[in-house]
Amino acid sequence: MEKMQKCTQENLQQILQSAEQRPERLKAALNIIEHSDNTEEQKIKLLKNLRFYLLDDIHFKQQLLDNVDYSIYQLRHNHCEEE
Known part of the structure; x- marks a missing residue:
């Protein structure tokens, strides 16, 4: 679960940084x-x-929305790509 949270948190941070620019x-x-x-x-x-x-x-x-939707999907289904 910790790896899942870390992966999703990194994705969300990247999304926010991109959006702010x-x-x-x-x-x-x-x-x-x-x-x-x-x-x-x-x-x-x-x-x-x-x-x-x-x-x-x-x-x-639109791409940001797709990334947010994918993060939601990952959280709901406990999926996270291995690094």
């Missing part, structure tokens, strides 16, 4: 767009890049 990238991108003296064309390009980033973020969050 994403908002900082978004804030940085918005800050560049908001506080720059770019032309309209440059702002459009930046916004398109931001759109791509947001779509990537949606996929990333």
Whole structure:
């Protein structure tokens, strides 16, 4: 049981660390767009890049949800991969 808790705890820590990094990238991108003296064309390009980033973020969050669901499955069924 202790190995199971350790394995699941490591998975959850990794999930949380990954999730915490994403908002900082978004804030940085918005800050560049908001506080720059770019032309309209440059702002459009930046916004398109931001759109791509947001779509990537949606996929990333789906992957996080999948990882959380898998951790729940592991806890419910007392499964944990051997290291």
